[in-house]
Amino acid sequence: MSQQPETGVRNIAIFDTSLRDGEQAPGFSMNTAQKLKLAHALTKLKVDVMEVGFAAASPGDAEAIHTIASEIGYLHDAPMLCSLSRATEGDIDAAERALGPARRSRLHLFFGTSDLHLAAKHKMEKPEALKTIERALKMARGRFTEIEFSAEDALRTEPAFLKEVLECAAAAGADVLNVPDTVGYTSPEEIYALFADLTANVARPDHVIFSTHNHDDLGMAVANSLAAVRGGAGQVECTINGIGERAGNCALEEVVMALNTRPDHYAATTGVETREIFAVSRLLGETTGNAPPRNKAIVGRNAFAHEAGIHQHGVLADRRTYEIMKPEDIGLPSNALVLGKHSGKHALRARLEALGHELGANRFEQLYADFKRLADTKREVTDNDLCDLVAEDGRGH
């Protein structure tokens, strides 16, 4: 969260909400044992904050939070554990009970602040909303290590009122001011300008930071989060594989690797242990039965796989021709050269040699022709297929 003056590179806190906003989406709910397993994996990933549920939502959610707080929350290197809460006494009490065993706890209190949310959900005018937020934060003060306040639907909230709400929340005890794009409505330019304005102009105690929380309804959650970081956000809220309500949340692996890959551009980094990314992504996919799509950035099966001959040739000569990250940096042992109809001789020869087949020039040309014929009939030519081809070729088919 702090600025590092020697390098000018800011450290951005990573707030993982896979076990709350992610789990809230249809098809992704998890039981206590599953959440606990993922919480261990997220601890190894070294996220800064782990939102593990919404204590007042159900007895099962409260139990999962309490179990994680008991089993992980006492560890010296545990992330800060967090529960969501509405601005009500009952919710705050439920969060306090559930997070009780954790050494460091955060209450995440939210309140819809756009005109739409005020009218449709809260049936309140602005002055009453401000009083409700202030009252709830004062009620929570001193009962958690930290308090985060979210102005739900902030990107559709009238800007002057948003500032008033955030100043009121900071004065009432919020340590983190979250400005969520609840419905994935904003654009990188707009959110950059908003964060630049808020971080410059909202009156608050020095330690208070701004947080960004973006949904992917228009496919811009990661771009918007990165723009908010450039505008001054000190925390990004995100989920593994980008799971979450509707089209999902900002994907943790994408935002973290973007910051890692382009420090020149963002002048920001995170404390995430990126070599754990692939393992956590896979665990989440297996646990929920929803593996990320094959072409998903960073963790999809194709993210470090090459089939086209020209690309394979380039990668064999120098992987940087077609890879901007190292697969080992996300915990993959290596990239993959997939053999198919687009592959060329360089990749075929390299694969054959790896399988122990050193062929002379004529035999190789014959095998290459057979390989192309086979590749036209299937999506991927496997190692077994290659060994069969070599054997058939050797028998002079």
Ligand code: KIV
């Ligand atoms: O999307 C949202 O606004 C939320 C809040 C509860 C932070 O998830």
Ligand code: ZN
């Ligand atoms: Zn959300």
